Amino acid sequence: MAVTIPATIVANILEGAVARGADPAAILARAGLPGIVGALEAPDFVRLVRAVTLALDDELAGLQDRAQRVGTHAIMAAHVSHADTLGAAYGRATGFMDLMDNSFRFSLRESGASLLFEMTRIPGRTVLNTTAVEMVLVLVGRMLAWMVGNRGALNGAWFEHAAPGHASAYRAMFQRAPMQFGQSSSGLAIPRALTRLPVLRNEEQATAYARRTPLDAFLPQDASAGLPLEVAVAVETCLSVEGRLPDMVHVAATLQMAPHTLRRRLKADGVDYSDIRKQVRRDMAVRLLATTGDSVEAIAAQTGFSEASAFIRAFRSWTGLTPRAYRKSEL
Structure with a gap:
């Protein structure tokens, strides 16, 4: 898509x-x-x-009070990669960003079933437009989700600005999370149940990811939690072990439920099984391209494609790039 x-x-x-x-x-x-x-x-x-x-020479694109020099994001990604869990990764990211003392203060706190990542404007500092907030929240949220294998969802997102004309795009940017505008700060509500997910990326992988920013942050990403997350894990396991995409009957058996029950419950969550399969396949392809030296042909086989040409066509439809161009896409 x-x-x-x-x-x-x-x-x-x-x-x-x-x-x-x-x-x-x-x-x-x-x-x-x-x-x-x-x-x-x-x-x-x-x-x-x-x-x-x-x-x-500004990774914040001139939108905040001071420039953030090229390379800062990569240093933060490397720093965050040394966390053990998603919650600890948010803690490291929050501390790092607050040290920048730019246009926002960053904080992290628990509230009910959520861990709140919050950015509050510093009085008198430049915040040029709404994208100064949007870019930070998208890039941080996506990077940390990637750190734990592109798994997770948001309980909510809130913004200090009024709903902009392009607010309809926020649904894709923020994983279909409930949203509030005109608040005293901006931020993301991360389910506390997901904060125990282990960080899977090492420092080398995290630095390479940061160099590709913002490409990975704007790939399609669906929220994945609860049953959809269990289905995604089952699909990924089958794909990793057997090199094939399982059908719904196989996954339902793995989860010990009838196929019609699985279909009904996914529909209730607003999720389609075929979309989960596509996302798992895409995420695995992106991960293998970014973290291994495997050939395009080998990655095509590992992600269940019978021919490299079919994989290349699919990857271009996902990202707008060929697999080889994606590998080279860094500053």
Whole structure:
């Protein structure tokens, strides 16, 4: 499924560049984009963000009070990778980001069934537009979900700004979580039950992920918790061990329930079994490309494709890139 970034977010990124005195025409040329842009597909948006980042030497794209120099995100990713669990990873990320003392204070606290990751504006500091908040929450939430194998969901997300014109895009950006606007701060509510998930990525893998930012952050991602998470684990286990995608009958038997019961319960959660299979397959392919030196042909076989050409077509439909181009996609 292709991802389209709303025109407002694209304009907000360019606004940051202009605010720092950069030439927008030169940036668009560097990104290989036409002089007038609106909504962008994810790969084009990634090129734009990278062009802005490199032109400004600022991973925050000119949207906050001070520049965050290129390489800072990779240092944070390496630091976070040494946590044992998702909860500890959020703790490390929060402490690291708060040390930056830029436009926001960052904090972490428990509330009911959630662990709250919160960002509060520092009075008098520049926050250029809503994307200054959106990008931080998307990048942090996606990176930490990736740290535990792209598993997990959100209990909620809240924002200090009023609902923007592109608020409909937030459903995909924030995993279909319930949302609130016009709050005193912004943040993510992470289910406490998921905070015990183990961190699976090592420092080398985390640094490589950060260099690809924001590509991985804008791949499609569905929320996965409860029964959908159990199904995803069963699919991934079968794919890893046997190299094949199991059908619903196989997974239902693994979970000790009837296929019609599994179908009914997934439907009640608003999830389709075929979508879970596709996401597990895609996530495994992305992980193998990012963390191994296996050939495209070998990865195609490991992810259940009978031919490399079919895998390449599928991967392009997921990311807008070929597997080889994805491997090279770093700053």
